[in-house]
């Protein structure tokens with residue numbers, strides 16, 4: 218019997234089939250061990266060299282961390298996103314996709330990981346629990362905690378404050394009033410241009426270091442243009458409300474305003490406020506004419522704007538109904554880095570405002586859109602029409618007065 222077994226074993230070891238199986242087994246075991254060692258080394262490295270902070274959407278810290286990531290522009294740079302909703306029937310709302318996303322902050326490699334726990338339902342709407350973990354390599358945990366604190370400070374500042382309007386009177390700033398807050402999603406536009414503008418500003422405010430390390434002055438200029446009643450002033454107020462900023466407004470047509478007043482006024486504008494120059498074409502429709510129409514000179518205006526560089530973190534917003542009349546020097550990058558057009562809106566967008574006026578009347582909203590057909594309307598004319606018919610949704614849906622008005626324009 219013994220010799221039989223010995224004989225079998227000797228034959229088996231000698232066979233190619235057995236030897237191949239054995240080699241495969243050894244190889245598999247080696248891979249298994251390597252994977253285990255790698256996992257342990259990774260866990261050890263993470264414990265040793267990485268700090269992390271985990272929050273979930275049952276706590277306020279979650280929102281604060283999200284706001285911080287948003288203001289630092291981290292969310293904007295993410296390429297993997299998932300749609301989480303639809304806003305006013307058109308622009309979708311996106312959130313970072315589940316999983317890990319990498320970013321650099323303060324020269325350190327960081328990541329945040331978003332995961333959904335479908336089985337754990339939280340909040341009034343019973344949505345899934347969301348867990349957010351931020352990790353920093355070679356960092357300190359206090360830094361991560363300070364992100365939450367900074368996010369909390371941003372939320373507190375933005376939620377409580379209504380924008381204060383300051384107006385330049387000669388050479389001093391008059392604190393005129395608190396302006397009612399206006400939500401960004403009350404601004405009608407045919408795409409997500411308003412959200413993009415807001416993201417651009419939020420990124421600017423949150424990235425002083427980015428400018429400093431590149432030796433670029435930390436300031437940004439915006440030109441909003443479009444026909445009257447398309448929301449230029451409204452956008453400014455909504456952005457100020459959203460970002461917790463005040464408004465410092467200058468009327469270039471003010472009688473008696475001198476170049477020197479303007480220069481010192483802009484340089485001493487309330488810190489952190491948007492510097493607003495409205496209807497800039499009314500005073501300056503080109504170098505030559507500008508000198509004649511206003512108390513200030515065109516070169517005085519350019520000097521005053523450039524002098525604003527002294528005030529770091531300055532946002533300048535200019536508006537005009539006639540961009541084509543402006544001297545290119547006034548709106549070149551550095552003075553107006555972002556040009557944004559606001560215009561009459563198509564029927565589909567107009568119907569969104571109809572829905573806000575008459576939330577229960579979906580069929581009438583569709584009828585209203587049909588009545589407008591291919592026409593575009595300025596939001597101001599649209600708002601005026603709906604206000605005039607606020608008690609009568611059926612009459613409002615005919616759009617008769619609106620279509621007859623001079624403000625409705627045919628589609629191109």
Ligand SMILES: Nc1ncnc2c1ncn2[C@@H]1O[C@H](COP(=O)(O)OP(=O)(O)OP(=O)(O)O)[C@@H](O)[C@H]1O
Nearest residue numbers: 403404405444445446447448449450451596597600
């Ligand atoms: N895009 C818009 N979305 C929502 N409401 C708007 C929009 N545009 C204008 N409105 C409404 O129309 C009115 C006038 O708007 P606003 O003053 O912002 O327009 P404007 O473009 O600055 O006009 P102007 O060039 O005449 O100063 C406001 O009551 C505002 O609520």
